[in-house]
Amino acid sequence: MEKEQVILTITNEMSNNLTNYQLELLKNVLIIQFKNIEITVLTDKKKKKEEQNTNEKYINSFLSAKEVEGCSIRTIKYYRENIENLIIKLDKNIKVVTTEDIRKYLSDYKELNKCSSVTIDNLRRIFSSFFSWLEDEDYIIKSPVRRIHRVKTATLVKETFSDENIEIMRDECKFIRDLAMIELLYSTGIRVGELVNLNEEDINFEDRSCIVQGKGNKQREVYFDARTKIHLKQYIESRHDNKNALFVSKKRPHNRLSISGIERIVRNLGFETNINKVHPHKFRRTLATMAIDKGMPIEQVQKLLGHVKIETTMHYAMVNQNNVKNSHRKYIG
Numbered sequence: 001m002e003k004e005q006v007i008l009t010i011t012n013e014m015s016n017n018l019t020n021y022q023l024e025l026l027k028n029v030l031i032i033q034f035k036n037i038e039i040t041v042l043t044d045k046k047k048k049k050e051e052q053n054t055n056e057k058y059i060n061s062f063l064s065a066k067e068v069e070g071c072s073i074r075t076i077k078y079y080r081e082n083i084e085n086l087i088i089k090l091d092k093n094i095k096v097v098t099t100e101d102i103r104k105y106l107s108d109y110k111e112l113n114k115c116s117s118v119t120i121d122n123l124r125r126i127f128s129s130f131f132s133w134l135e136d137e138d139y140i141i142k143s144p145v146r147r148i149h150r151v152k153t154a155t156l157v158k159e160t161f162s163d164e165n166i167e168i169m170r171d172e173c174k175f176i177r178d179l180a181m182i183e184l185l186y187s188t189g190i191r192v193g194e195l196v197n198l199n200e201e202d203i204n205f206e207d208r209s210c211i212v213q214g215k216g217n218k219q220r221e222v223y224f225d226a227r228t229k230i231h232l233k234q235y236i237e238s239r240h241d242n243k244n245a246l247f248v249s250k251k252r253p254h255n256r257l258s259i260s261g262i263e264r265i266v267r268n269l270g271f272e273t274n275i276n277k278v279h280p281h282k283f284r285r286t287l288a289t290m291a292i293d294k295g296m297p298i299e300q301v302q303k304l305l306g307h308v309k310i311e312t313t314m315h316y317a318m319v320n321q322n323n324v325k326n327s328h329r330k331y332i333g
Contacts, residue, residue: 003031003034003037003039006030006034006039007027007030007031007034010026010030011023011026011027011030014026051092051093054093054094054095055087055093055094058094058134058139059080059083059084059087059130061137062079062083062130062133062134063076063079063080065133066079069216070215070216070217070218071216072193072215074193074259078126079126079129079130082123082126082127083126083127083130086102086105086127089105090105094134094139094140095139095140097131097144098144099144099145099146099147099148101144102127102144102145102148103148106120106123106124106148109123117151117152118151120151121150121151124145124148124150124151127145128143128145128146128148131143131144131145132145158285159276159277159282160282160285160286160289160290161186161275161282161283161286165273165275166182166186168273168275169182169269169273169275169278170182170183172269172272172273173269175250176231176234176235176238177235177238177247177250178265178269179231179235180228180231180232180234180235180247181195181247181262181265181266182266182269182283183224183225183227183228183231183232184224184228184232185266185280185283185284186228186283186286186287187223187224187225187227187228187287188210188212188222188223188224188228188287189222189283189284189286189287189288189291189304189305190212190222190284191212191214191215191280191281191284191306192259192262192263192280192281193259194212194213194214195212195246195247195262195280196247196256196257196258196259196262197212197213198210198212198245198246198247199244199245199246200236200244200245200246201244202246203232203246205229205232205233207223208223208224208225208226208228208229209221209222209223209224210222210224212306214306215306218306220303220306222304223304239254241253241254243255243256245257247262249261262280263279263280266278266279266280267279284305287304287305288301288305288313291304298310298313298314301313
């Protein structure tokens with residue numbers, strides 16, 4: 001493309017925003033600035049390569065920012081996979097992605113994968129975070145996700161473990177390690193990611209407490225009951241390895257259990273006991289619900305669970321319906 005054609009294209013694009021006098025000034029400025037500049041028309045292949053490099057640079061910069069903010073490796077991996085899938089599907093420069101592009105992607109994704117509205121809203125939030133960051137960093141003028149509103153989702157009452165469920169699982173545990181693990185999950189309400197990072201020295205048996213590292217690398221103190229103390233001590237005393245990790249595999253070399261390893265152990269326990277949906281996070285929700293049902297102030301439950309926002313705590317805690325009925329009779333009926 002010749003310089004004259006470039007100048008003509010630019011002035012035509014600006015014609016609706018400038019007066020004739022201003023257009024003439026712009027044209028003269030462009031002629032002077034382009035005087036010693038060579039213009040090379042990129043081939044489609046080269047243009048596509050540069051576009052991919054630019055997109056990759058933006059994605060990597062965004063993920064680096066999220067890492068600095070304290071996002072976990074799993075979260076960053078989840079962000080990367082979904083943003084890269086979007087850009088690959090759209091096959092265009094991030095700077096020119098439109099609201100309609102993202103709407104169509106979300107619609108097609110839902111139809112193709114037959115997924116729930118919750119999943120689609122999670123994708124929307126990821127894209128919103130990414131494009132809002134690009135806007136804040138002045139890489140784009142305005143986030144195309146701004147006009148895509150939160151996807152309405154049905155409010156489901158998520159299950160918690162009953163007292164009977166907990167007792168059945170306790171009885172079914174064949175190894176002291178697994179018993180100590182579910183007792184710690186149940187009495188502290190810690191996240192599975194916090195559990196796997198615990199070391200023996202993090203446990204204070206005298207105070208029945210331990211220090212965990214939560215989201216954003218924030219440390220907090222959590223507490224366990226006497227039953228958990230007994231089983232933890234029994235488990236630690238039964239070990240013959242020299243590993244620092246609190247929970248390790250039974251087979252040599254007794255490596256620290258991973259998140260997926262703990263999830264598998266707990267899930268298998270659910271199969272053996274025929275208890276529905278047994279997973280580590282359900283212990284956390286059960287603790288929150290039990291604490292609120294027994295009168296613990298919501299602010300203290302928030303502190304216990306390590307939530308930044310109290311709204312998050314309210315989502316975790318499902319108030320027992322019998323307590324609602326009894327309170328109605330006491331205060332209203």
